[in-house]
Each structure stands twice: as structure tokens, then as C-alpha cells.
Amino acid sequence: MTLWMIWFCLNILFSRPQPITYRKPKSKPGFKSRRKPRWVDNRIIEHKAIMNKDGCRKIAASFNRRFGDKETVSKSWVATIVRKHQYEILQLRKKLKNRLPNLNQSIKPGALIYRENKIMIKTPITYSVSLITAQGLA
Numbered sequence: 001m002t003l004w005m006i007w008f009c010l011n012i013l014f015s016r017p018q019p020i021t022y023r024k025p026k027s028k029p030g031f032k033s034r035r036k037p038r039w040v041d042n043r044i045i046e047h048k049a050i051m052n053k054d055g056c057r058k059i060a061a062s063f064n065r066r067f068g069d070k071e072t073v074s075k076s077w078v079a080t081i082v083r084k085h086q087y088e089i090l091q092l093r094k095k096l097k098n099r100l101p102n103l104n105q106s107i108k109p110g111a112l113i114y115r116e117n118k119i120m121i122k123t124p125i126t127y128s129v130s131l132i133t134a135q136g137l138a
Contacts, residue, residue, distance in 0.1 A: 047059045050096065056078040056082065
């Protein structure tokens with residue numbers, strides 16, 4: 001007999017049996033919790049478009065203060081949503097940046113609005129908006 005056959009036989013005879021271990025069955029693939037509703041994603045996208053300089057922690061805190069009774073979010077989940085929807089956030093920021101103000105809704109009579117070289121005055125009598133430039137009446 002060769003040397004390796006002797007070693008193999010001795011190894012089988014004198015080796016200790018391995019203890020039997022029971023492994024926990026692997027869980028099924030998928031998520032453990034339900035998906036957040038789509039309106040939550042939309043609100044996070046809106047928050048990020050408005051609060052551009054703020055990070056995920058402040059956006060999550062702001063969202064939880066406003067909608068905490070319905071749904072809450074974590075900062076890591078906000079980061080995931082922001083990462084996935086960067087293009088939508090940029091589009092919304094551009095849309096918010098270039099929109100015209102709604103003059104009839106939030107301006108009180110007699111209020112002045114300064115915009116570039118034009119001054120808009122909402123008169124208290126007729127509630128109509130008149131436009132005055134630096135040169136005179138437009």
C-alpha cells in the first residue's frame with residue numbers, strides 16, 4: 001500500500017465526527033415591508049425641488065413634521081428617492097423657478113411688487129393690477 005492510502009484509512013478511523021448543525025432556512029426573496037405609496041415619493045421630490053440646498057435629514061424631518069400622522073420616512077429612504085428621481089427634481093426646479101406669480105391670490109390691495117424694472121401696484125378701489133415702469137405708464 002502506498003503512503004496516501006494509509007493516511008486516508010487512518011484519517012477515517014481516528015477522525016472525530018463532525019457535529020450536526022441545523023441551519024435556519026433562507027428567507028424567500030423580496031421585501032419584508034410594504035412599498036410606500038406614490039404620493040410619498042411625489043412629496044419628497046417636491047420637497048427636494050423647493051429645499052434644494054438642504055440634505056436628506058432635513059427633508060425627512062420636514063416631511064415627518066407635515067405628514068407624520070399618515071406616513072413617515074427615514075433619511076436613507078429619502079436619499080434613495082432623490083437618487084432615483086434626479087431628473088424629475090431638476091425639471092420641477094426649473095418649472096418652479098420660471099413660473100409667473102399668481103397676482104390675484106396672495107397680494108393684498110395697495111401692495112407693491114418689485115420685479116426687475118417694473119413696479120406692479122394693486123389698487124384698492126378696483127382690485128385691478130396696473131403696471132408702472134421706470135419711464136412712466138406702460
